[in-house]
Amino acid sequence: MAEISIISTTLVGQVSTKEPTTRIELTPWELQFLPHGPIQKGLLFRKPTPPPQENSVIDHLKTSLSHTLDLFYPLAGRLGTTVNDDNTTYFFINCNGAGAQFVHAAADCVTVADILESVYVPRIVHSFFPLNGVRNSEGVSQPLLGVQVTELVDGIFIGCTINHSIADGASFWHFFNSWSEISRSSNEITLSPVLDRWFVDDARYPIPNPQSMLVFTRPPSPPLQERVFHFTKEKVAALKAIVNAEIGTNQNSSLQALLALLWRSVTRSRRFPEDQESWYAFLIGMRPRMRPPLPQQYFGAAAQSGILKMKAGELLECGLGHAAWQMNKMFAAYTALEATNFLESWMKNPQPLSDINLIINNSLFASSSPRFNVYGTDFGWGRPIAVRSGGGNKLYGKTTLFQGADEGSIDIEACLFPETFEAMMEDAEFMEAVTV
Numbered sequence: 174m175a176e177i178s179i180i181s182t183t184l185v186g187q188v189s190t191k192e193p194t195t196r197i198e199l200t201p202w203e204l205q206f207l208p209h210g211p212i213q214k215g216l217l218f219r220k221p222t223p224p225p226q227e228n229s230v231i232d233h234l235k236t237s238l239s240h241t242l243d244l245f246y247p248l249a250g251r252l253g254t255t256v257n258d259d260n261t262t263y264f265f266i267n268c269n270g271a272g273a274q275f276v277h278a279a280a281d282c283v284t285v286a287d288i289l290e291s292v293y294v295p296r297i298v299h300s301f302f303p304l305n306g307v308r309n310s311e312g313v314s315q316p317l318l319g320v321q322v323t324e325l326v327d328g329i330f331i332g333c334t335i336n337h338s339i340a341d342g343a344s345f346w347h348f349f350n351s352w353s354e355i356s357r358s359s360n361e362i363t364l365s366p367v368l369d370r371w372f373v374d375d376a377r378y379p380i381p382n383p384q385s386m387l388v389f390t391r392p393p394s395p396p397l398q399e400r401v402f403h404f405t406k407e408k409v410a411a412l413k414a415i416v417n418a419e420i421g422t423n424q425n426s427s428l429q430a431l432l433a434l435l436w437r438s439v440t441r442s443r444r445f446p447e448d449q450e451s452w453y454a455f456l457i458g459m460r461p462r463m464r465p466p467l468p469q470q471y472f473g474a475a476a477q478s479g480i481l482k483m484k485a486g487e488l489l490e491c492g493l494g495h496a497a498w499q500m501n502k503m504f505a506a507y508t509a510l511e512a513t514n515f516l517e518s519w520m521k522n523p524q525p526l527s528d529i530n531l532i533i534n535n536s537l538f539a540s541s542s543p544r545f546n547v548y549g550t551d552f553g554w555g556r557p558i559a560v561r562s563g564g565g566n567k568l569y570g571k572t573t574l575f576q577g578a579d580e581g582s583i584d585i586e587a588c589l590f591p592e593t594f595e596a597m598m599e600d601a602e603f604m605e606a607v608t609v
Contacts, residue, residue: 177280177300177323184272184316185235186224189243193295197247197266198339198378200370201457203474204264205387205526206337207310207386212345213563215303215332216547217288220325221554230329231277234322234552237356242273245348245366245472247339249273252312261381264310265331266317266339273318276303285328289559293594294399294586302563318348331552332563338606341474343458346545348472357553366472371463373516382523397569398591401561403608404431406581411605412493419494425501428543428574431583431606433496434535435572438603440485442596445535447486452536454480454498454527457507464509477515478526479503493602537570543583547576562586 221230242249246268253267280297288295299305303319319334335345344366351362372378404412409427416430417423435452445451459475460467467475481503488496547560562573571588578584587594597603 174189177278177283177297180277180279182274183235184192185238185242185249185275185320186270186272187242187246187249188239188583192530194368195268196253197268198370198372199264199266199380200372200378200473200475201244201380201516201523202476203338204380204382204523205519206474207308207382208388208525209309209337210565211304211309211334211336212340212342213332213334213565214349214494214541214562215298215301215321215330215347215561216349216550216557217285217559217561218329218331218552218555218557219285220327220329230554231322234320234331235275237552238273238275238320238352241348241352241355242359242363243355243360244351245591246270247368247472248318248335248348250317251314252310252317252336252338254313254496255379257381259381261383262387263379264338264382265379272316273320274303274316276319276321278321278323280323280325280330282326285558288328288330288561292400294313294401294561298330298561299564301330301561302334302565304334305564307334309336309510310496311516312336312338328558334563334565337474339473339479341458341476342456342467342541342545343460344472344474346547346550347470347565349550350546353550353552357551367468367470368472370473370581371467371471371475376516376520380520380523386523386525395569395586396591397567398594399567399586399588402435402585402587402592403577404606405586405608406570406579408606408608409581416494416497419492422497423499425494425497428583429497429500430493430505431585432539432572433493433500434603434606435585435587437488437493437496438597438600439537439593440488440569441600441602442593443535445485447484449485449535451485451488452480452482454478454536454538455504456538457504458542459507459512463512477507479507479513485556537572538568539572539574540566541574543574543576545576548578560584 250268255263301323303321317336321332323330403465412430413427573586575584
């Protein structure tokens with residue numbers, strides 16, 4: 174497939190000249206992401222009809238982005254640092270208005286069908302995102318927000334990259350939704366961001382980070398493919414009913430049932446020995462789990478990792494309901510007390526978010542959420558027709574969860590070995606639930 178051409182790269186700043194807060198401290202929830210890559214999610218749209226005048230869409234998006242940055246002004250800044258005498262480093266958000274990156278690109282030979290009808294996600298999709306290969310810690314000199322608008326033959330792809338050390342998935346989509354709201358209507362949004370950070374009582378900040386926090390090397394990745402699996406509202410409901418009936422409860426969620434299904438299928442397809450331990454790691458949103466809960470519009474990162482481990486024999490022999498129930502119990506353990514313990518412990522001994530793929534190659538890792546409002550991101554020419562993620566943090570076992578295009582449906586974008594995908598197509602339990 175043809176490569177893209179970059180038409181222009183500019184910096185977009187805020188409209189307002191009002192002086193914002195100049196410095197925002199970072200919490201352990203945010204600092205743990207420093208050595209990792211940013212969040213990269215993008216939306217595919219059909220081209221507006223009738224076709225707009227040349228560059229009118231680009232100019233409009235730049236203008237609306239600028240107004241959005243008035244409200245989300247940390248995204249127009251950079252990371253600031255202070256190096257201490259003991260060789261530790263303070264990181265914070267320097268709200269200096271340096272600007273967000275805006276890239277205008279074209280992929281003249283790529284159609285909407287090339288993306289939607291391909292069995293695997295085409296490699297060119299990764300080039301629809303800006304700031305590829307940049308780590309979060311490089312936000313000192315690199316933009317904290319990058320946007321790339323790529324014009325296709327019959328569509329538009331808007332790829333967004335946000336530094337994960339200043340925002341999690343909930344904040345990412347809060348920004349994306351708000352930008353689209355300003356683009357299609359006015360300079361007001363439904364939910365204004367809450368930019369004040371939450372720290373545990375008696376926390377001393379800024380928090381010193383040792384140099385080990387910034388030293389993180391990933392080994393070369395084996396050949397992987399990405400594929401999007403679609404699960405209809407009816408199939409998801411049926412799967413949830415099966416899971417809860419198996420264990421005599423109504424407590425398992427649709428998502429837990431779906432992830433248990435995927436975990437079992439991957440494990441079965443890879444033919445693990447019965448005593449082989451398999452892991453499923455999750456990035457768990459902590460806003461509603463705090464007491465009192467953090468507001469929905471809390472803008473920052475408020476997530477912790479949780480890991481569920483199970484022997485392959487237990488996972489496959491004890492049934493779908495058993496796997497989903499173990500997930501349910503793990504999620505329930507992530508309470509406000511657990512969060513407080515994590516934050517207090519982290520401040521004493523800072524550690525990067527663990528990358529379990531470096532520890533064990535028999536793992537899956539779930540990120541994002543089907544609760545995020547993907548298909549309400551309408552910039553004024555219609556809702557998106559698909560969502561895809563960029564190449565940031567793509568390792569074996571990454572499973573990205575999205576709201577489906579149809580109400581109540583769920584999409585899972587999985588990153589696995591090609592032979593694993595082929596074997597999954599022969600897995601009767603999995604194929605009964607998925608739409609391919």
